[in-house]
Amino acid sequence: MTSTLKELRPVYVVGIGMHRYQFMSDTTYIDLGLAAVRAALADAKIEWPTVQSAYIGRALLPMACGRPILRHLGASGIPIVHVENASASGSTAFRHACIEIASGLNDVSLVLGVDKPMPIARAESLTGIGNLADDAIAPFTHFALLGDQYASRYGVKAEDFALVAVKNHRNGSKNPFAQHQKERTLDEILGGKRISGTLTSLQCTPVGEGAAAVIVASEDGVRALGIDAARAVRVTASVGRSQRVYDNATRYDAMLTEETTKLALAEAGRAPADLDIVELHDAFTVEEVEYVEAMGLCPDGRAIHELKEGAFDIGGRCAVSPSGGLIAMGHPIGPTGVGQIAEIVRQLRGEAGPRQQPNAKIGLAHMVGVGAVCYVHVLEA
Amino acid sequence: MTTGLLKPALYREAGSDADPAHPALLGGACGCGHVFFPMQNFGCERCGRTDLSPRALTGRGRLLASARVHLHAGKHRHAPFTVGSIALEDGPIVRTILVDDGVPFQAGDALTATLVDVHDADGNLRRDLRFQREA
Incomplete structure (x- = not known):
């Protein structure tokens, strides 16, 4: 028998924190990640040692980027899971943190998405199956x-x-927290650099860096830590x-x-x-x-x-x-x-x-x- | 001397039985009825079976969509060029570069495969498959 998330223990988002998305800079991924996590902890009004597990969504940074960030909060020994799922890496990390809380394994979990632009290869190009267009598309x-x-x-x-x-x-x-924070007219958007087909540069997402963190908790976690239930949002x-x-x-x-x-x-x-x-x-x-x-x-x-x-x-x-x-x-x-x-x-x-x-x-x-x-x-x- | 093909695993100069006039695309078929391109032996994407057979697909199809690429980061490919999504008459949809004759492409245009001269990454002359408007 299987269950949906809603049929298990309720899961709430109790803290959110961001580092602004921005064009590539000298900011280290440590700074990006810590800014988002500390903001999320402050938003939830809880201390780092109360967090029982961490899920890290990343797709561009090399392997095992989580602990080099989280150790600066105090190395608490919690399990750290790294999730790579292309553009959906952060969403997938969030899902699995929710599942952990819903299942009752833990009461408070951190989800951190962090990345910086880096050269990467797509596994699809290494299958040995040919492609007519190669990199043309x-x-x-x-x-x-x-x-x-x-x-x-x-x-x-x-x-x-x-x-x-x-x-x-x-x-x-x-x-x-947005990378582009400027209102644009239709003429500006249509008059931008032509990329492909009818797409111009302002119709395409910018490549950049940043971090986002959320803290998820069970009802037991909310009660035990005195979190403001009125600001908790249920998944x-x-x-x-x-x-x-x-x-x-x-x-x-x-x-x-x-x-x-x-x-x-x-x-x-x-x-x-x-x-x-x-x-x-x-x-x-x-x-x-x-x-x-x-x-x-x-x-x-x-x-x-x-x-x-x-x-x-x-x-x-x-x-x-x-x-x-x-x-x-x-x-x-x-x-x-x-x-x-x-x-x-x-x-x-x-x-x-x-x-x-x-x-x-x-x-x-x-x-x-x-x-x-x-x-x-x-x-x- | 005949110039070699850039990707002989994907197409051949000789046409298929159903379309001898145009280069064939080297696809495959599964017993479940799924026809795919290119040929592979890992397993059928629809049903998972591994008894897959090579099938030469006709070099004929209809254009689903096209796009003029104005910007490209690749070292060996220079924009602008035009690409298309082509529904082959044997079923699979392929995407590749179109021979752009300057007349705007329209969805539904009949296209055929052709071989054109290109240079490979080492600068050697090869022939690569493109689709062009049916003559």
Whole structure:
């Protein structure tokens, strides 16, 4: 017999902390990680020795980066798990910390996402199976092709996709942790450096570094440590899936998103219309368009129309990427999924300041990663 | 003297039985009915079986999408160039470089495989597979 997360012990996010996402600098990964963890501990108002385990999401830093960071908090001897799952590394680390708390193995766990840009090889290139295009189709070109396919299917224009970037740069301009914090006009976005297909530079996520941390706890942990229960946000669903063989092979990201989101919403007992906030993997503008439809936030082919109507703005029906998303907040890889959780918690507590979605009660975090994998979490105030 | 193929594991100069006029793509098929590209012997992605058979796929297909690549970091590839997603008439979808004749590509365009001269990483002349608009 199996169980869902919601059927096990309740899991709460009780602390969040960030180091701003930024372009590559001389800042060490130790500084990045410690800043986020110390902020999360301070937010939860707990001391480091009360944390019983740590999950580290990273994809670019070399192996075993966790202890070199955490030892500076006092080497407490807790188990440390490193998780690599491409772009979904942080989301996966979060899921497994939640599972540990839900199972009763521990009461308080830390999730830290930390990364710095480094040269890496993708395992897919080492399979021995050949590839017609080799390196000609970089990730941005994969999504440029999907954009062209979407445009042909629904008759939308290049500038329509760019509206996603207008919204997300506007949101990022209100987020002190975002890599890009400048509002951009449609002309600025369309006039930027051309990358691939209709994608321009401001429609693509920046490469950078940063850190995000969250602390998860059981009800016993919340009580024992005197944590303010009113600021605790419950995790009501956690689902991870990987790519199957789909009839439309090129749209695997959207199809994987659709099935993973459906399972997560069913686990939480919610419908797409219940969502007040969504943080999704918008590394490229077309992704947001594809995923809001795949998630059921609007019917197929209607995303651009709804975007123009303001449905996905802060203050709209469902704020999509109020943090600025990957396009503006950034995508340092390991931290990204953890940063999404931090943003949703901040929103559900009503502490998001100028980017606050009014009356936000339910949020969903979504990440895809090359491989391909997809992780979705639902959180509720 | 015939110039060698850049990736002889992926395609051959001779066409398939169904399409002798264009280079064949060297795919495979599983007993479950799954047809895939390129050929591999690790196991079927749909059902896990290992009794996979090579199948020469026709060099014909329809364009699903295209993109002009304006920026590329690779040392041996120079932008701009155009890539496409092509649904082969045998089933698999492949992505590769298109022969760009300057006329904008449209989804649904009929495409055929062709071999073009390229230089490999060592500067040697080779022939590589591309797709072009059907003549």
